[in-house]
Amino acid sequence: xxxxxxxxxxxxxxxxxxxxxxxxPGCGHDQIxxxxxxxxxxxxxxxxxxxxMSGIGCSSKTPAYFLGKSHGFNTVHGRMPSVTxxxxxxxxxxxxxxxxxxxxxASIGIGQFIHAxxxxxxxxxxxxxxxxxxxxxxxxxxxxxxxxxxxxxxxNEQAPIDLCAMAVNLGCSFVARSFSGSKKQLTALxxxxxxxxxxxxxxxxxPCVTFANNDESYxxxxxxxxxxxxxxxxxxxxxxxxxxxxxxxxxEFKEIKLFDGSTLRLETVDNEHDPxxxxxxxxxxxxxxxxxxxxxxLLFYNPGKKTATETLGLTKTPLMAxxxxxxxxxxxxxxxxxxxxxxx
Amino acid sequence: xxxRVNDFTINIATANGTGSQSANLVILHSMYEMGVPVSGKNLxxxxxxxxxxxxxxRASDAGYQAPGDYTHIQxxxxxxxxxxxxxxxxxxxxxxxxQDVKLPVERDDCIVLPMPMTKMxxxxxPKMAKLxxxxxxxxxxxxxxxxxxxxxxxxxxxxxxxKEKAIEWNLQAIAEGKTYAEENWNYExxxxxxxxxxxxxxxxxxxxxxxxxxxxxxxxxMLSWYPITPSSSVAESIISWIPKLREAEDGGATCAVVQAxxxxxxxxxxxxxxxxxGRGMTCTSGPGISLMSEFIGLFYFSEVPGVIWxxxxxxxxxxxxxxxxxxxxxxxxxxxxxxxxxxxxxxxTVDECFEFGWRAFDFxxxxxxxxxxxxxxxxxxxxxxxxxxEYPDIPMDRGKVIRSQEQMDAISNYGRYRDVDGDGxxxxxxxxxxxxxxxxxxxxxxxxxxxxxxPQVYHATMERLKRKIDGARDLLPAPIIREEKxxxxxxxxxxxxxxxxxxxxxxxxxxxxxxxxxxVRALPYHSDVExxxxxxxxxxxxxxxxxxxxxGILRKELPVQLLTKLQSVAYSDGLPPRARIYADMIxxxxxxxxx
Numbered sequence: 001x002x003x004x005x006x007x008x009x010x011x012x013x014x015x016x017x018x019x020x021x022x023x024x025p026g027c028g029h030d031q032i033x034x035x036x037x038x039x040x041x042x043x044x045x046x047x048x049x050x051x052x053m054s055g056i057g058c059s060s061k062t063p064a065y066f067l068g069k070s071h072g073f074n075t076v077h078g079r080m081p082s083v084t085x086x087x088x089x090x091x092x093x094x095x096x097x098x099x100x101x102x103x104x105x106a107s108i109g110i111g112q113f114i115h116a117x118x119x120x121x122x123x124x125x126x127x128x129x130x131x132x133x134x135x136x137x138x139x140x141x142x143x144x145x146x147x148x149x150x151x152x153x154x155x156n157e158q159a160p161i162d163l164c165a166m167a168v169n170l171g172c173s174f175v176a177r178s179f180s181g182s183k184k185q186l187t188a189l190x191x192x193x194x195x196x197x198x199x200x201x202x203x204x205x206x207p208c209v210t211f212a213n214n215d216e217s218y219x220x221x222x223x224x225x226x227x228x229x230x231x232x233x234x235x236x237x238x239x240x241x242x243x244x245x246x247x248x249x250x251x252e253f254k255e256i257k258l259f260d261g262s263t264l265r266l267e268t269v270d271n272e273h274d275p276x277x278x279x280x281x282x283x284x285x286x287x288x289x290x291x292x293x294x295x296x297x298l299l300f301y302n303p304g305k306k307t308a309t310e311t312l313g314l315t316k317t318p319l320m321a322x323x324x325x326x327x328x329x330x331x332x333x334x335x336x337x338x339x340x341x342x343x344x
Numbered sequence: 345x346x347x348r349v350n351d352f353t354i355n356i357a358t359a360n361g362t363g364s365q366s367a368n369l370v371i372l373h374s375m376y377e378m379g380v381p382v383s384g385k386n387l388x389x390x391x392x393x394x395x396x397x398x399x400x401x402r403a404s405d406a407g408y409q410a411p412g413d414y415t416h417i418q419x420x421x422x423x424x425x426x427x428x429x430x431x432x433x434x435x436x437x438x439x440x441x442x443q444d445v446k447l448p449v450e451r452d453d454c455i456v457l458p459m460p461m462t463k464m465x466x467x468x469x470p471k472m473a474k475l476x477x478x479x480x481x482x483x484x485x486x487x488x489x490x491x492x493x494x495x496x497x498x499x500x501x502x503x504x505x506x507k508e509k510a511i512e513w514n515l516q517a518i519a520e521g522k523t524y525a526e527e528n529w530n531y532e533x534x535x536x537x538x539x540x541x542x543x544x545x546x547x548x549x550x551x552x553x554x555x556x557x558x559x560x561x562x563x564x565x566m567l568s569w570y571p572i573t574p575s576s577s578v579a580e581s582i583i584s585w586i587p588k589l590r591e592a593e594d595g596g597a598t599c600a601v602v603q604a605x606x607x608x609x610x611x612x613x614x615x616x617x618x619x620x621x622g623r624g625m626t627c628t629s630g631p632g633i634s635l636m637s638e639f640i641g642l643f644y645f646s647e648v649p650g651v652i653w654x655x656x657x658x659x660x661x662x663x664x665x666x667x668x669x670x671x672x673x674x675x676x677x678x679x680x681x682x683x684x685x686x687x688x689x690x691x692x693t694v695d696e697c698f699e700f701g702w703r704a705f706d707f708x709x710x711x712x713x714x715x716x717x718x719x720x721x722x723x724x725x726x727x728x729x730x731x732x733x734e735y736p737d738i739p740m741d742r743g744k745v746i747r748s749q750e751q752m753d754a755i756s757n758y759g760r761y762r763d764v765d766g767d768g769x770x771x772x773x774x775x776x777x778x779x780x781x782x783x784x785x786x787x788x789x790x791x792x793x794x795x796x797x798x799p800q801v802y803h804a805t806m807e808r809l810k811r812k813i814d815g816a817r818d819l820l821p822a823p824i825i826r827e828e829k830x831x832x833x834x835x836x837x838x839x840x841x842x843x844x845x846x847x848x849x850x851x852x853x854x855x856x857x858x859x860x861x862x863x864v865r866a867l868p869y870h871s872d873v874e875x876x877x878x879x880x881x882x883x884x885x886x887x888x889x890x891x892x893x894x895x896g897i898l899r900k901e902l903p904v905q906l907l908t909k910l911q912s913v914a915y916s917d918g919l920p921p922r923a924r925i926y927a928d929m930i931x932x933x934x935x936x937x938x939x
Contacts, residue, residue, distance in 0.1 A: 048778030064783050064795065071775035072783040073619060076638050082609035086616025086624055087775065089566045089600035094776050115605040315596030319565040320621035322598060324740050327563030329589040331735045338732035341547040
């Protein structure tokens, strides 16, 4: 009999699992689903406190494959942010974990993506980015790089939309990029995003094994492996585990304090990256882009911004939990209202 | 010439943005103050300043609220519409005009009464002369109609509430206009207003404000909206009234208000709020509904409550944005792709705007679906009389929501979409509750909410949804039926046509017809509608649109043997309905049937 491992709230990892995936074998998205399970379990989040949100596409199907004990909504194409906004407005105590794709976000959903960032919606927004539309059999999406080529068809001639650069420009409070094949980096970044308050975006390059995993595709497994420009080594130290227990790195590093008291440690690889400087974040993106490389790590961190519900000054109790007497004004108030109109 | 007492129509032609609305409302309110049954219609352009506007005031002891088929008194202030306004007038019309526009009035067959309004206004304030000039026609009408001075003072002080200087100047302008008319016009007026006993409880209010107040008493806690005429004032009224009517203990807001990036997002937010257990609502007009359609299908299929108010303007496309129509009804009833059917509440009075404003949330929660409120510009943006709003007579209905494990245990074989009660409505749990979660989806799903493409499962789901909405028929507001003993002709109508129906009815009865009426107040339609048709020799469905949209819905759903009794009379030109047009069309249709 093996001893089952429990997390900080005494749950087994199996409590965070979902149904069987129906994606293509080897799909990068399934690796991301595993990281979501791992991160939520390690962070000790109660499954019922999470709301899984998605739009339409291969990526948006994945909420069926993780966190089976959480409610979720697989909404319509490109409009997941608005549904999340409505749910967040009436229940700000839920932890929103959203999964979208590059078609769902960068094309049909670009408007809602932008406005969710603008409002600083309190959510984790994962983009499973493979540069192609999978469910409709391999058309290019708007994030595919100029010069990249999928398995069949012509080379892409249009410049890509870089969702991280866009998020930085909009002042998004947490912007990271990672790779579905970098399990350690992605887990640390996702755990940090879950510890953050406000909009946290992680653009995860996630190769499409069926339509674009050929070497001429800039988002293929081999290409990303060979051209991953790692900004820093990331280590997540949860607020409930003593920081001394984590080995201090030999080289230079900086630490970022997250909203829930956890820490993200960034170890310098080549040059130090200051994630609080939007210009530095944009420079890192552009420099990598020029060389056909993918920059990964925590690009930008801008904490302390008011979230959408904080801006509105909502009452402490989530609105959905307000009682009838708090939501329906008294009979006396209506008498006074009528009288006010009569004498006006 | 006989004196017309409380029975005439005034048309005031001005330009948008010149301050004429204040003058028009002073006339309307001073007559209302005297107890004269009066209605006002603002025909305004899609423009902030400069384009022509007409305000129509109808006094009618008979209680007719339509604009009337004949203009008795024409006020002319706008040079751009001068010739057209003049040409439209019937012989004998009284024309009051601003001489300073410096355009000729060549109508020997009319009574022509000039006044140098701008010049006189300049003597009060050169800067404000353009705005103040309007108050001179108020004075002119006060003289002509013998409007009570006290009523005018009350209307002016309410219009310019608290601004002493404005009240003083405007009253001075009105007095000067009155004196000028007395001294210079050698005309014995054929029109009078006479005081009537006024119910002290009544007041005038716009339908949109009534809807907004209803929503607040319905417990709205998430409002998302995208500005669009003529619905914006629903949202703006909610925003301004909520802090005055509701207060949380910690001083926080009890309703989240989000001005969305577009109507798609506004609908998505309502969906998210309903899914998470809130009472979400948005308000829009036809173009917004077109954009929201995909989400409306998701509401229907995933069974999430929400409220969308459509204040109808003239379509198709951008249409006539500031004019009125009942052109969205069939779109609302079956909005979105695939087989759908939605509950539509159709108020015909400001009292019902309030009542359906709060009931919409109860119906949405009860039937776990999107509920439409359906009004139009005429009802929403014009002022109508009420004796005061009535407090909800039932507690909030939050529908079948399982909130505890005990409640869950009491249901055997729970599934999110399993019809355990046989009414087509399944139980639901809320995110955050930890109770039997599912991944909601717009894709095919079985009774447990699991993805399914199984033919039998899909078919059963769609049949249950039909049963669910069908089950709402007789629980929704019943039609208001006014029945004659002799059941020759029945008229089915809805919404703002309520304000014209009495006059149409009177015109028809003058010809010897016996006319019963049935005002439909919700879709799917109540079983009483079917019996009404059964009981009458003929029934005409009367609508403010081109195609006879309710007629189409009835024709689709009624038993086939009733269809031969049913005719459509539909007409729309953007203006509020005038009784004569519809009465003539009904008489014409009756003749065709007899042939």
